[in-house]
Amino acid sequence: MPAKLSVNLNAVAMLRNRRDLPWPSVTGLGRIALEAGAHGLTVHPRPDQRHIRFSDLPDLRALIDDEFPSCEFNIEGYPSEDFLELVERIEPEQVTLVPDDPAQATSDHGWDFEGQGGLLEPVIARLKKSGFRVSLFSDAEPGGIAAAKALEADRVELYTGPYGGCYDNPQKAAPEIEKLGKTADAARVAGLAVNAGHDLTVANLPALMRRIPDLAEVSIGHGLTADALEYGMAETVRRFLKACGN
Numbered sequence: 001m002p003a004k005l006s007v008n009l010n011a012v013a014m015l016r017n018r019r020d021l022p023w024p025s026v027t028g029l030g031r032i033a034l035e036a037g038a039h040g041l042t043v044h045p046r047p048d049q050r051h052i053r054f055s056d057l058p059d060l061r062a063l064i065d066d067e068f069p070s071c072e073f074n075i076e077g078y079p080s081e082d083f084l085e086l087v088e089r090i091e092p093e094q095v096t097l098v099p100d101d102p103a104q105a106t107s108d109h110g111w112d113f114e115g116q117g118g119l120l121e122p123v124i125a126r127l128k129k130s131g132f133r134v135s136l137f138s139d140a141e142p143g144g145i146a147a148a149k150a151l152e153a154d155r156v157e158l159y160t161g162p163y164g165g166c167y168d169n170p171q172k173a174a175p176e177i178e179k180l181g182k183t184a185d186a187a188r189v190a191g192l193a194v195n196a197g198h199d200l201t202v203a204n205l206p207a208l209m210r211r212i213p214d215l216a217e218v219s220i221g222h223g224l225t226a227d228a229l230e231y232g233m234a235e236t237v238r239r240f241l242k243a244c245g246n
């Protein structure tokens with residue numbers, strides 16, 4: 001079963017921000033990705049706006065609404081009041097909550113679903129009242145899934161960084177794939193759909209897809225943008241669509 005591909009535009013925005021110039025266009029590259037068959041776009045507007053700027057979001061929302069109405073917008077971030085008000089203004093199809101400290105270089109861990117349940121429960125209720133699908137960033141830990149389900153999330157997004165970084169070393173990759181697979185198995189039993197993301201590439205996706213054949217969605221940015229510099233965005237999206245079973 002193919003996984004949907006959501007193209008993360010963070011790295012495109014990082015390149016755009018190097019100069020006070022409007023290129024590369026975040027919306028323009030998003031359009032090329034959707035024209036090539038991507039199922040959606042993902043952004044992670046961090047508090048310091050190091051890459052995606054809050055001002056990018058209305059343009060990306062309008063791109064999907066006006067030109068690709070069957071595609072989805074996924075906004076990731078830590079559920080601060082500012083973030084929640086931003087997503088309530090933009091109204092994405094999916095919100096992916098990530099436990100990132102503003103000072104983090106990147107996302108590098110999932111939620112402590114039990115220890116942070118008091119923070120997450122009212123946030124999830126607020127987001128679902130607005131009609132958003134809620135996904136929670138999750139480590140490859142099957143034991144946390146019951147608590148994630150109890151919080152009434154719709155999905156978990158498996159943090160695939162530890163796997164992505166060692167996929168070319170079979171001894172290291174095999175146990176990481178199995179931890180991801182067992183967590184996905186637990187999520188399936190609990191009735192949670194499973195997304196995945198972080199450091200995924202054309203090379204490491206196939207083994208993940210074989211272990212988790214019902215993966216609902218992968219959101220990919222860094223590796224996809226690196227390939228787009230070599231193959232162009234349209235051809236790169238087609239390569240990643242094939243790698244996740246489309």
Ligand SMILES: CC(=O)[C@@H](O)[C@H](O)COP(=O)(O)O
Pocket residue numbers: 008010011043044046076098105106107137197198219221
């Ligand atoms: C949640 C996750 O793993 C990534 O989507 C994250 O958005 C990457 O953030 P940076 O692009 O800022 O590294």
Ligand SMILES: NCC(=O)COP(=O)(O)O
Pocket residue numbers: 008042076157196197198199200219220221222223224
């Ligand atoms: N949720 C993962 C994502 O959106 C992109 O992660 P990466 O491919 O930039 O590592």
